[in-house]
Amino acid sequence: MIAAPINPSDINMIQGTYAVLADLPAVGGNEGVGQVVGVGSHVTSLKPGDLVIPADAGLGTWRTEATFSEENLLKMPPGIPLTCAATLGVNPCTAYRMLSDFETLKPGDSVIQNAANSGVGQAVIQIAAAKGIKTINVVRDRPDLQRLVERLKSLGADHVITEEMLRKPEAKDLFKKVPKPMLALNGVGGKSATELLRHLQHKGTMVTYGGMSKQPVTVPVSALIFKNVKLRGFWMTQWKRDNVQNKDKLRGMVADLCSLIHQGQLTAPTCQEVPLEDYQTALKDSMKPYISAKQILLM
Numbered sequence: 001m002i003a004a005p006i007n008p009s010d011i012n013m014i015q016g017t018y019a020v021l022a023d024l025p026a027v028g029g030n031e032g033v034g035q036v037v038g039v040g041s042h043v044t045s046l047k048p049g050d051l052v053i054p055a056d057a058g059l060g061t062w063r064t065e066a067t068f069s070e071e072n073l074l075k076m077p078p079g080i081p082l083t084c085a086a087t088l089g090v091n092p093c094t095a096y097r098m099l100s101d102f103e104t105l106k107p108g109d110s111v112i113q114n115a116a117n118s119g120v121g122q123a124v125i126q127i128a129a130a131k132g133i134k135t136i137n138v139v140r141d142r143p144d145l146q147r148l149v150e151r152l153k154s155l156g157a158d159h160v161i162t163e164e165m166l167r168k169p170e171a172k173d174l175f176k177k178v179p180k181p182m183l184a185l186n187g188v189g190g191k192s193a194t195e196l197l198r199h200l201q202h203k204g205t206m207v208t209y210g211g212m213s214k215q216p217v218t219v220p221v222s223a224l225i226f227k228n229v230k231l232r233g234f235w236m237t238q239w240k241r242d243n244v245q246n247k248d249k250l251r252g253m254v255a256d257l258c259s260l261i262h263q264g265q266l267t268a269p270t271c272q273e274v275p276l277e278d279y280q281t282a283l284k285d286s287m288k289p290y291i292s293a294k295q296i297l298l299m
């Protein structure tokens with residue numbers, strides 16, 4: 001292994017609150033990038049020197065060396081920066097699927113999302129921008145908000161607003177500039193999700209993929225009756241399992257994402273690279289609020 005990020009789901013696995021838990025003793029980490037150093041005699045698709053990422057969750061990537069079966073790995077094309085490869089298999093794939101599988105969006109349409117500065121959020125901004133879809137990005141207020149707003153706009157975000165601003169009546173003015181979204185992406189839950197629903201178009205869909213606030217999603221009755229909104233969930237691990245017989249679908253998505261990386265339209269999330277020896281600091285930092293940087297362990 002060369003590099004592997006610390007994601008919230010890795011922490012949840014350690015805490016024992018995630019939907020899949022490894023048998024102990026186990027190695028943590030679900031994504032990352034490694035380099036093949038040797039292959040068995042029946043391996044046909046990989047050779048020493050290839051850069052690879054896991055094709056599924058649960059392989060345990062916070063380690064220096066591992067033996068994996070060929071079908072559990074995806075080969076990276078040349079020219080993919082290490083931090084991009086290390087963070088490609090979960091968050092950008094989740095963003096890609098959520099933008100494709102729930103509503104038919106065309107250029108000029110809009111999407112609203114919370115946790116817009118998360119790894120998923122940054123990928124949503126960039127993939128949507130590449131498709132000509134406008135994004136309304138909700139973040140939590142913080143002392144250096146302006147810096148964050150500028151950073152997200154440099155990735156292609158059309159609008160960046162705080163949860164508090166979204167609650168004010170003036171927030172309606174935003175929808176004079178962009179069409180009301182048919183798709184809302186919720187990685188937070190609680191009041192933040194309720195706010196997204198308020199701005200969703202009639203018959204629109206809210207996809208919940210994360211619950212960073214640890215609060216349940218509260219849905220106003222009027223959103224269901226008068227707006228007939230659809231509430232859906234998404235889990236990348238399940239999608240990969242559902243498509244395990246059709247690996248071409250996964251490979252096709254990863255190839256599309258790599259082509260965005262080659263064209264400079266998709267970059268790695270803002271990150272902090274930490275030597276593996278300093279994993280304790282990295283784990284602590286990964287759980288701090290407002291840090292806005294993904295911790296990446298360098299082996």
Ligand SMILES: NC(=O)c1ccc[n+]([C@@H]2O[C@H](COP(=O)([O-])OP(=O)(O)OC[C@H]3O[C@@H](n4cnc5c(N)ncnc54)[C@H](OP(=O)(O)O)[C@@H]3O)[C@@H](O)[C@H]2O)c1
Pocket residue numbers: 007008009090091094115116117118119120121139140187188208209210211212213214234235236237269288289290291292294
């Ligand atoms: N369903 C799936 O397949 C799938 C796939 C990937 C990720 N996820 C989930 O998506 C979420 C984000 O993952 P990630 O790797 O993108 O995260 P990340 O890069 O570590 O970022 C965490 C995000 O959560 C926000 N946050 C933290 N605590 C919060 C709170 N109490 N209230 C509101 N926002 C809060 C942070 O905002 P601040 O900067 O304001 O702290 C930041 O935007 C996680 O819940 C993860 O498990 C799900």
